[in-house]
Amino acid sequence: QSALTQPPSASGSPGQSVTISCTGTSSDIGAYNYVSWYQHHPGKAPKLIIYEVNKRPSGVPDRFSGSKSGNTASLTVSGLQPEDEAAYYCSSYAGSTVLFGGGTELTVL
Amino acid sequence: QVQLQESGPGLVKPSETLSLTCAVSGGSIRSYYWSWIRQPPGRRLEWLGFIYYSGSTNYNPSLKSRVTMSVDTSKNQFSLKLTSLTSADTAIYYCARGHSSSWVAFDYWGQGTLVTVSS
Numbered sequence: 605q606s607a608l609t610q611p612p613s614a615s616g617s618p619g620q621s622v623t624i625s626c627t628g629t630s631s632d633i634g635a636y637n638y639v640s641w642y643q644h645h646p647g648k649a650p651k652l653i654i655y656e657v658n659k660r661p662s663g664v665p666d667r668f669s670g671s672k673s674g675n676t677a678s679l680t681v682s683g684l685q686p687e688d689e690a691a692y693y694c695s696s697y698a699g700s701t702v703l704f705g706g707g708t709e710l711t712v713l
Numbered sequence: 714q715v716q717l718q719e720s721g722p723g724l725v726k727p728s729e730t731l732s733l734t735c736a737v738s739g740g741s742i743r744s745y746y747w748s749w750i751r752q753p754p755g756r757r758l759e760w761l762g763f764i765y766y767s768g769s770t771n772y773n774p775s776l777k778s779r780v781t782m783s784v785d786t787s788k789n790q791f792s793l794k795l796t797s798l799t800s801a802d803t804a805i806y807y808c809a810r811g812h813s814s815s816w817v818a819f820d821y822w823g824q825g826t827l828v829t830v831s832s
Contacts, residue, residue: 607757640818648824649717650807655818693758697817701773702748704758 608632608694608705615711621682624708626694627675634675638697641670641679644707645690654679686712715740717808717823724829731795731828735808742766742789746811748819749782749793751804759804763816764791798830 609627616622626633626641633639641654652661654670657677667682677696681688689712694705721733735747749761762772764782772780776795784791795802805827809819 638815638817642819649822650809650819651822652812652818652820655812655820656815659814661812661820695758695760695817697815700771701775702760702817704760706757 608696608703610692610694610705610708612706613709613711615713616681616684617713618684618686620684621680622684622710623678623680624692624694624710626677626679626696626705628677628696628698628703629675632675632696632698632703633672633677635699636697637672639670639672639677640695641668641677642693642695643688643690644693650693681710684712688712715810715821717810717821719806719808719823719826721806721826721828723827724831725798726832727799727830729798731793731798731802731830733793733806733808733826733828734790735792735823736788736790737810738789742784742786742791745813746816747784747791748809748811748816750807750809750819750822752807752825753801753804756804761793761795763811800830802828803830804828 642650644650657672658670743766746763748763779796781794805825807825808823810821812818812820
């Protein structure tokens with residue numbers, strides 16, 4: 605299976621919104637509504653922030669939202685805060701395995 | 714609060730077998746799927762496979778011949794064995810719990826343990 609493609613970096617100022625894309629194929633993102641997003645601060649355990657395309661686990665602020673169109677999923681972070689600076693990874697079920705994106709480093713300017 | 718903690722050797726020789734254990738605290742290992750995920754230096758995360766508390770498994774096809782997972786419900790822990798190691802297996806290894814809604818979302822992760830394959 606091919607991997608998922610994310611932009612290596614994204615940035616925004618505090619209070620702004622930023623959207624991170626995750627492009628797959630008709631065999632993964634396009635086929636299943638099992639897209640997840642993770643936030644990863646260096647040295648800490650990754651944190652699940654979105655699952656099943658647009659669902660938020662309890663405790664995750666509603667500033668984080670997810671969506672999907674065709675073979676591309678997106679994560680939007682609204683009202684950027686300094687603590688949002690981290691790496692963000694997407695993942696998708698692909699029938700017999702789980703694929704991850706390469707990660708996007710989000711910088712809060 | 715559920716916590717996961719990986720343990721195992723930090724350095725393993727090529728061709729040998731890696732054995733890692735993930736201890737689960739703050740919750741039961743029962744009724745969940747438990748996965749191993751790794752990240753080689755500078756590369757993307759890679760899902761290795763899962764084990765259900767009952768013992769059923771599903772491995773990444775790309776590693777299926779080298780991976781074995783097991784679970785010990787009495788100790789609330791699960792384990793990974795990866796055989797025939799090469800330098801390409803050098804990575805941070807994470808254990809993670811599958812979300813109650815779908816095992817493909819990982820809602821709790823360990824901090825990760827760095828495994829280096831080198832002679």
